[in-house]
Amino acid sequence: MSQLRWQIADLPNPQLRIIDQAQHRVGAGRYQGLEFLEVEAKRIVNTLKQPGGLRFSHTINVYRGCSRACTYCFARPTHEYLGLGLGTDFETKIVVKVNAVDVVRAETAPHRWGGQLIAMGTNTDPYQAAEGRYRLTRGVIEVLGQRANPFSILTKSPLVLRDVDVLTAAAARTQVRVDFSVGTLDEAVWRETEPGTTHPRKRIEAVARLNRAGIRSGVLIGPILPGMSDSPRQIGAVVAAAVEAGAVSVGCVLLHLKPGLRRHFLDWIDRHHPELTERYGEWYGTRSYAPTAEQRRLSALVRRLTHAAGGDVSVRPRRRPPATRTPPSPRQLTLGE
Ligand code: SF4
16 A cells, blocks of 8 residues: 655654544544544655556555445555554544645646556545545545546545546546446345445446546456355356446456455454355465466456457456555555455
8 A cells, every 4th residue: 555654754653653643533423433533644646666567656545444344455454554453443543644635736746746647546445435524535636637647546435426527627638547346246245245335236327427427437346255256147247237337347356365464354254154264264374365277267257258248348357466665565456445
C-alpha cells in the first residue's frame, strides 16, 4: 500500500505516533460505530517500486482501514503498522488524510509532476463509507480532472455514482477508468465475506450506468475464493452480468494470502468452513498464492465464458501485486478492493 509520510515522520516510531496525534471523531448517524482518525499527510501520491506489468506506477489512497469489512481484505495487516488490530480495528477505526486534496494539488503541479496515470483503490476502497462524509476522493478527482491527469478507480461501492459529474468532466479531458470488484453474485457468499459492502448486483448496475455516462467501466472478478466462489456456475453468473452491463473489460484474481493476513483468514475458514480447512492449508499454509495451474485455469474459464456470453471485451488476469517504496506491503490489487 502507499506508505504514509506524515508530518510527524521524523518522530520516533512515527507510524505508532500517528494515532496519538490524530484528531479522533466518533461517527454518528449513518457512521455509527465508526471512529475517524483525522491526520495530515505529508505526501499522498505513492510511487510503486516494482510496478511489474501493471498499467500504473503511482497510486493514491486517502483512507486507511475500511468499513466494508471484507474477511479476505489484504489491506488488514497495514493497520498493525499503526498499532491497531487487523480485525475490528481495521473495520471501525478509519484513518482519514484530511488534507489529501490540497497535497495532491501541490504534488501534481505541472512543474513537479509528469502527468503519469494514477490508480485509486489499490489499497482500501476510495468510496468506502467515510467518503460520504469527507468527500476526499471527489476532491482528488476534481484536481486530477483539472490537470487532465489520467486516473483509474477500483471500488466496490456505487457511491461513485454520486461523482458522475466530476468524472464526466475529467473524462472529457483525460483517460478515466472506474472498475468494480465483484467477486461473486452468490448471495450467501457475499453476505458471509463482504458484510459491509453494497449488494454486488448494485455494483453491476453501476457499471452499466457509468458506461452509459461515457465513463469506461469494467469488472474485476475477485478475489475468487477457492471452494466458495470458484465454480463455473458462480463465475459464469458474474461474467454474464458484466457483459450485459457493457463492461469494457472482465478480469479475475484468485485469492492470495500474504503472511500478515494468512493466519487471520485461515482462522476464519476454520471457524466458518471447516470442510475447507485442509484445502486452504495445503494451498496457503506456507505460500501466499494458490497453485499457478489453478490461477491459469480460472483465467481461461473467465476468458471462455466471456466470449461465450458475447462479450466484446478484453479479459485480463490480474498480475501479482507490486512492491511499494516502503515496508513490504500486504497489498493485493483489487480492490478496494
Ligand atoms: S477488500 Fe476493498 S472494500 Fe473490502 S474491506 Fe478491503 S478495501 Fe474495503
